[in-house]
Amino acid sequence: MGFGLAEMLAQQAAADASVRPSRAKQVLVVYEEGGISHMDTWDPKPDAPSDHRTPYRPISTSVAGIQFSSLMPMIARQADKLSVVRSMTTSEAPSHPNACKEFFKGYRFNAPLDFPDIGSVVTHVLGTECPELPGYIFCPGINMPNHVSTTGFLPASRAPWKLGTKSLGENLSDPNWNVKSLSLQPGLSHRRLDDRSKLLNQLDQSPSAQTNHAQSLRKYYENAIDLLTSPSVQSAFDLKMESEKTRDRYGRDHRGCCYLLGRKLIEAGVRFVSVTVIQPPEHVGRPGTGQPNGVFLNWDHHEGIYQNGPCGGPQAMKNQERYGLPHPLMMPSLDRSLSALIEDLDERGLLDETLVCFVSEMGRTPRVNKWGGRDHWGRAMSIAFAGAGVPGGQVIGATNKDGGDVVDRRYTPYDYAETIYRKLRIETAARLKKPDGRPIDFTDGGRPIVELF
Numbered sequence: 347m348g349f350g351l352a353e354m355l356a357q358q359a360a361a362d363a364s365v366r367p368s369r370a371k372q373v374l375v376v377y378e379e380g381g382i383s384h385m386d387t388w389d390p391k392p393d394a395p396s397d398h399r400t401p402y403r404p405i406s407t408s409v410a411g412i413q414f415s416s417l418m419p420m421i422a423r424q425a426d427k428l429s430v431v432r433s434m435t436t437s438e439a440p441s442h443p444n445a446c447k448e449f450f451k452g453y454r455f456n457a458p459l460d461f462p463d464i465g466s467v468v469t470h471v472l473g474t475e476c477p478e479l480p481g482y483i484f485c486p487g488i489n490m491p492n493h494v495s496t497t498g499f500l501p502a503s504r505a506p507w508k509l510g511t512k513s514l515g516e517n518l519s520d521p522n523w524n525v526k527s528l529s530l531q532p533g534l535s536h537r538r539l540d541d542r543s544k545l546l547n548q549l550d551q552s553p554s555a556q557t558n559h560a561q562s563l564r565k566y567y568e569n570a571i572d573l574l575t576s577p578s579v580q581s582a583f584d585l586k587m588e589s590e591k592t593r594d595r596y597g598r599d600h601r602g603c604c605y606l607l608g609r610k611l612i613e614a615g616v617r618f619v620s621v622t623v624i625q626p627p628e629h630v631g632r633p634g635t636g637q638p639n640g641v642f643l644n645w646d647h648h649e650g651i652y653q654n655g656p657c658g659g660p661q662a663m664k665n666q667e668r669y670g671l672p673h674p675l676m677m678p679s680l681d682r683s684l685s686a687l688i689e690d691l692d693e694r695g696l697l698d699e700t701l702v703c704f705v706s707e708m709g710r711t712p713r714v715n716k717w718g719g720r721d722h723w724g725r726a727m728s729i730a731f732a733g734a735g736v737p738g739g740q741v742i743g744a745t746n747k748d749g750g751d752v753v754d755r756r757y758t759p760y761d762y763a764e765t766i767y768r769k770l771r772i773e774t775a776a777r778l779k780k781p782d783g784r785p786i787d788f789t790d791g792g793r794p795i796v797e798l799f
Contacts, residue, residue, distance in 0.1 A: 369698055369699050369734050369735045370699060370700070370701040370733075370734035370735070370769035370770050370771075371475070371617075371699040371700070371734075371770075372612050372615075372616065372617055372618070372619070372699060372700045372701070373465075373468065373617070373618045373619070373700070373701045373703065373766055373769075373770070374608055374609075374612050374619050374621065374687075374691075374700055374701070374702050374703070375465075375618075375619070375620045375621065375703045375705065376605070376608070376621045376623075376684065376687070376702070376703065376704045376705070377446075377449070377491060377620055377621065377622050377623075377705055377706070378623055378644075378645055378680065378704075378705075378706045379442075379446070379488070379489060379490050379491075379622065379623070379624055379644040379645065379646075379706070379707070380442070380644030380645030380646035380647070380669065380670060380706065380707075381440075381442070381445075381645055381646060381647075381706055381707055381708035381709060381710055381722060381723070381727075382645045382706040382709075382710070382727075383400070383645075383647065383651065383673070383709065383710040383720050384432070384709045384710070384726065384727050384728040384745075384749060385398075385399075385400050385415075385710070385712070385749045386400050386402060386415050386417060386651070386673050386677070386710075387414065387415050387417065387418060387677075387728065388414060388415075388430045388432060388728035388730060389430075389432045389728045389745060389749055390402070390403070390404035390413060390414065390415045391712075391745075391747065391748060391749045392404055393747055394712065394747060394748040394749065395748060397713055397714060398712045398713050398714065398748045398749070400415070400652070401652055402415050402416045402417050402673070403416050404416065405418075405419060405422055406422070407422040407423070407425035407426075408422065408423050408424070408425045408426045408739075409425045409426050409738075409739035409740075412425055412430075412739065412740075412741055415677075417673055417674070417677040417678075417681065418677065418680075418681045419681065420681045420682055420685035420686075421681050421684055421685045421688075423685065424685050424688045424689060424732075425738070425739060426738045426739045427688055427692060427697070427732050427733075427738040427739075428688070428730050428731070428732050428738055428739070429730065429731045429732070429736050429737060429738065429739075429740050429741075429742060429797065429798055430728055430729075430730045430740075430741050430742065431728060431729050431730070431731070431742045431743055431757055431795065432726075432728045432741055432742065432743045432744055432745055433726070433742065433743020433744060433745065433752040433753075433754060433755045433756050433757055434726075434727050434728060434729050434743075434757050434758070434759075434762070435724060435725055435726060435727065435752060435756060435757070435758055436448055436449075436707060436708050436709075436724040436727065436758075436759060437454065437455050437724055438724060439455075439724070440707075440708045440722045440723065440724030441722070442490055442646070442707055442708075442722075443455070443490060443493060443494055444456075445707035445708045445724060445759075446490045446491065446493075446494050446707040447494040448707075448758075448759035448760070449705050449707060449759045449762065450463050450464060450465075450491060450494055450495060451463060451464060451494075451498075451763070452464055452759060452760050452762065452763020452764065452788070452789040452790060452792055453760065453763075453789065453790040454760075454790050457790060459498070459499070459786070460496055460498045460499070461498050461786075461790075462496065462497050462498035462499065462500045462504065463482070463495055463496065463497070463498075463506065464618075464763050464766055464767075465481075465482035465506055465617075465618035465620060466482060466497050466498070466500050466504040466505065466506070467500070467504075467767075467778065467788065468481075468482070468617060468618045468766070468767075468770060468772070469481030469482045469504055469617050469618060470500050470501075470504050471772055471778075472617060472770060472772070473617070474615065474616065474617040475615045475617070476614055476615030476616055476617075478576045478578060478579050479507075479579060479582065479611070479614060479615070479616050480506075480507040480616070481616065481617040481618060482504065482505070482506045482507065482616075482617065482618045482619075482620075483506060483507045483509065483611055483616050483618070483619050483620070484506045484507065484508040484509060484510070484620050484622060485509055485604060485607050485608050485611060485619055485620065485621045485622070486508070486509040486510030486515060486516055486518060486604065486607075486622070487506065487508030487509060487510045487620075487622055488510060488512070488513065488514060488515035488622050488623075488624050489513060489514055489515065489622075489624060489644075490707070491620065491622050492508065492513060499780045499781060499786075506620065507527075509525050509527075509583075509607075511526050514624060514634075514635065514642075515600075515622075515623075515624045515626065516626075517600050517626040517628065517629075518585075518600050518603035518604055518607065519598055519599050519600045519602070519603050519626075519629075523603075524583070525583050528579070528580070528583070578614065579614075582610050582611060582613075582614040583607065583610070585603060585606060585607065585610075588606065588610075592606070592690070593606070595682075595686045595689075595690070596682070596683055596686045596687070596690075597679060597682050597683050597686070599625065599629050599679055600623070600625050600626050600629060601623050601625060601679045601680065601683045602679070602682065602683045602686070604621050604622075604623050604683075605621060605623075605683040605684070605686065605687045606686075606687075607621075608621040608687070609687060609690055609691060609694075609696070612691070612696055612700055613694065613696060623644075624642070624643055624644050625643035625644075625676075625679070626643070627640065627641050627642075627643060629643070630643070630671060630675070632667070635666065636666070637666070638665050638666075639656070639666070639667045640666045640667060641666070641667055641668060641669070641670070641671060642666075642668075642669045642670065643670060643671060643676070644669065644670055645670055645676070645706060646669040646670055647669065647670045647672075647673075647710065647719045647720055648660060648661070648668075648669060648715070648717065648719040648720070648721055649661060649662075649668050649669075649715075649717035649718060649719035650668055650671075650672055650717065650718050650719060651670075651672060651673055651710075651714070651718060651719045651720055652672050652673060652674070652718065653672055653718050654671065654672050654674075654675065656668075657717055657718060657719070658717070659717030659718075659719065660717070684704065687702070688702065688732050691732075691733065696733075697732065697733040697734075698733065698734070698735075699733075699734060700733045700734060701731065701732075701733055701734035701736070701766065701769045701770075702731065702732040702733045702734075703729070703730075703731055703762070703766070704729060704730040704731070704732075705729045705762070706727070706729070708722055708723060708724050708727055709723040709724070709725075709726050709727030709728070709749075710722070710723050711723045711750075712748040712749050712750040713748075723750070725750065725751055725752070726745045726749060726750060726751055726752050729762070731765075731798055734769050735769070735799065736798050737797070737798070740797065742755060742757075742795065742797045742798075743755035743756070743757065755797075757795055758792065759792075760789045760790045760791055760792030760793075761789075761792045761793050761794065761795055762792070762795070763788070763789045763792050764788065764789045764792030764793055764794050765792075765794045765795045765798055767788055767789070768794045768799070769798075769799075772788070774787075774788040774789070
């Protein structure tokens with residue numbers, strides 16, 4: 347080791363030097379829960395064995411030599427703006443909470459410390475350029491992210507603002523949907539709220555109101571008033587202000603509304619936005635999870651990944667039909683909404699300074715199981731990036747013929763987290779500080795994905 351150490355350190359320094367300064371000012375994470383099959387999306391395997399193969403053939407993209415699944419024709423036309431990492435891996439025990447936790451924190455799921463969310467760290471270090479809104483927002487915030495999200499050793503003020511109030515999500519396509527925490531209490535009009543604010547201003551002229559503690563409370567009060575009364579805040583959540591063409595391009599379903607709201611929050615100046623999606627069952631006219639023949643519309647496709655209707659699998663045995671619906675029904679919504687988001691951010695000039703990350707917590711097994719589905723798989727998966735100086739039109743890393751194992755440039759969620767910090771020009775070598783002053787690494791040994799710089 348002594349003889350090789352100097353060369354190893356030189357190689358590491360060269361890798362760090364190759365990470366050029368980025369232009370990222372904001373981050374938009376699109377997190378699709380459940381674990382998307384990489385063979386049916388970013389990493390098609392037409393030569394896989396017959397019991398592994400998807401029925402959906404690869405198609406050409408806007409970049410010569412790069413192919414995506416035929417389930418993604420609209421995204422394929424945006425390939426020149428995307429970098430796809432086909433060599434991502436997750437935890438060795440790929441459960442949904444474990445893998446989700448790694449992507450949201452950049453630390454091993456069983457790390458001995460409770461590390462904060464990446465979004466919490468970013469807003470703690472950089473603050474936000476939109477003082478009227480929190481710097482870290484879940485849009486709308488559902489299920490797994492709600493369970494794993496913590497601020498760790500950072501103050502509670504670094505927690506994400508969760509726009510939704512239901513654990514399994516809300517239907518943003520409902521015309522009556524609104525951010526409940528922005529609604530005034532019953533009987534409290536905006537005029538009455540204004541009168542209260544004026545009265546408080548008069549009371550705050552007293553000497554007792556000039557103490558540091560009182561001034562601190564005053565700051566939080568003013569932030570709350572801004573949230574409730576600011577026209578710019580209200581417009582950031584009002585999808586009706588968008589043109590009919592834009593609404594149609596994203597899609598009028600829940601996913602399209604979530605993605606569009608994510609873009610509006612980035613446009614409003616929010617530092618870190620996480621779009622989290624589970625489609626409501628009413629979109630397909632089915633009962634919900636926990637009900638007879640119910641569905642849970644995420645990507646946890648243990649059964650019937652290509653077949654509609656009852657599958658007779660493990661979920662049916664629990665008096666539910668399945669998790670998710672087959673790819674031919676779910677993928678068109680994803681294809682439309684994600685391609686619209688990339689296209690829209692680019693046309694508005696927001697893509698240059700916004701790092702867009704498309705992630706799911708794991709891949710799916712190469713082999714199709716006896717229920718016609720694919721199970722959890724952490725050894726290989728794909729994620730995608732766009733914007734903030736990310737070179738478009740490239741594929742990073744590779745898996746073997748059946749998509750089961752990484753054979754070139756293996757990356758981890760810790761590398762993903764390090765990449766986000768570096769794109770935002772956060773000096774991770776300086777390390778974070780716990781309240782007792784002890785330094786803590788920003789990631790669990792992560793290295794930046796150098797091909798993205």
